[in-house]
Amino acid sequence: MMSKPPTPADASRNVPRYTSYPTAPHFHARVDAPMQARWIADVPAGSTLSLYLHVPFCTQLCHYCGCNTKVAARQEPIERYAGLLMREIDLASAMAGSRRVTHIHWGGGTPSALTTARLQKVFEHIAAKFDLSGLRDHAMELDPRHVDRSLVATLSAIGVNRASLGVQDFTPRVQHAMGRIQPYDVVAQSITLLHSAGIDRLNLDLMYGLPTQTTDDVLHSAVLAASFNPSRIALFGYAHVPWFKKHQRLIDESTLPGLDARIEQARSAAETLCDLAYRPVGMDHFADPDDDLAIAAREGRLRRNFQGYTADDADVLLAFGPSAISRFAQGFVQNSSDLAGYGRSIAAGQLAGVRGIALNDEDRMRSAIIERLMCDLAVDLRPFAGEDGSRVRFASEFGRLEQMHENGLVDIDGDRVVVTEYGRPFARIVAAAFDSYLSASGARHSIAV
Ligand SMILES: C[S@@+](CC[C@H](N)C(=O)[O-])C[C@H]1O[C@@H](n2cnc3c(N)ncnc32)[C@H](O)[C@@H]1O
Ligand code: SF4
DSSP states (O other): OOOOOOOGGGGGGGGGOOOOSSSSGGGGGTTTTHHHHHHHHHOOOOOEEEEEEEEEEEEETTTTOOSSSEEEOHHHHHHHHHHHHHHHHHHHHHHHSSSSEEEEEEEEEGGGGHHHHHHHHHHHHHHHHSSOOOEEEEEEEEGGGGGOOOHHHHHHHHTTOOEEEEEEOOOHHHHHHOOOOOHHHHOOOOOEEEETTTOOOOEEEEEEEEEOOOOHHHHHHHHHHHHOOOSEEEEEEEOOOTSSSSGGGSSSSGGSSOOOHHHHHHHHOOOHHHTOOOOTTTEEEEEEESSSHHHHHHHHHEEEEEEEEEEEOOOOEESSSSOOOOSSSSSEEEEEEEEEHHHHHHHHTTEEEEEEOOOHHHHHHHHHHHHHHHHHEEOOOOHHHOOOOOHHHTHHHHHHHHHHHHHHEEEEEEEEEEETTTGGGGGGHHHHTTOTTTOOOOOOOOOOO
């Protein structure tokens, strides 16, 4: 066990998760659908694509949920949505040409809310419009409560080879407090079904910092999750942002673990998962040593994307659906987050991008530094510093880093900044030292740990 320095005051800071840099609060309306169309058309021939398909529907809302989703009680809006997704795929593929796709990720919400027939239809549409001959990773986020025989048969038929299951916590008391009742047997049954269909690359999502949750609950859930032998486990800190996600007001704030408890939960679960032979990947993922993610981490190829950590190395990310964010060499574009607004644009034959950011050289450099810090928990600043050297080029950043060094979060060795083992859960704070937008903004983020 490592010694525990005092809890840094910084840990209570609200900082971004750095799934992109610049982060979404700094996107603006000058990047719009016409610019999105130009960026798609300008994707160089020979580039590889990663596709993200967002499905913003669930059968009920979990109190803690921070995703862009809504309850769909009827099939009619879902039917209409499947049509919109296919129309958007038509629009983008007409501009991009039949580019080679290496990764597909279905996220949400709950993608299976589309139902099996529509999942199949949308996938066939993608296959007709893009070149899937080099498709390596085909992943879908699944809710274990909605995994049945017919779904796994469809997933297998469309070539899904990785499934990500939302587990969060197995403890009945915590499930009640977070508004998601999902007994252990339901998770076990969904995994058995997936295995029977040959889908055995699994990711389980766990959370800490949930209402009434104790360190023992988190550890118990980590051990149970690991007993299914998933190739990856994600351990997300609950982001409580009720000013942004109004339904989180259903959570009794007086039952939320405090900062020290959150830190202890994150650390203890990480130690337990490592004792169970998982390798830590970035700040909140754990992977079997033979899994792509663990290998990418070892080889310094780990990337950060909107799902968290990935080994996806595609040149361009094309994202479909409301709130989905595409990444091009030129910058980021986000579709309208409002389902009605998204639907109006697509139905009118226009892309749905409403905000984004064009990257300048300074953004690209800071993005590279932040990505290495978030992925490798270390960065060598020399290649970014130019003739003046890193101490001059990053003088104000070093000022902040020295403070973090005193708090035990980082070691500084010449040009190299290394997040300490103690600092791992605080990697977002270290990365934030290089975020030149953060200090100027009034954007509210979730707590750093
Ligand atoms: C789209 S859901 C996964 C698929 C499916 N909808 C489910 O819940 O089973 C994505 C994951 O985001 C995480 N998540 C959701 N809300 C969160 C929040 N407020 N803070 C941190 N993680 C959150 C959960 O771990 C969840 O499994
Ligand atoms: S956590 Fe998953 S199932 Fe629950 S509301 Fe969010 S997206 Fe839907």
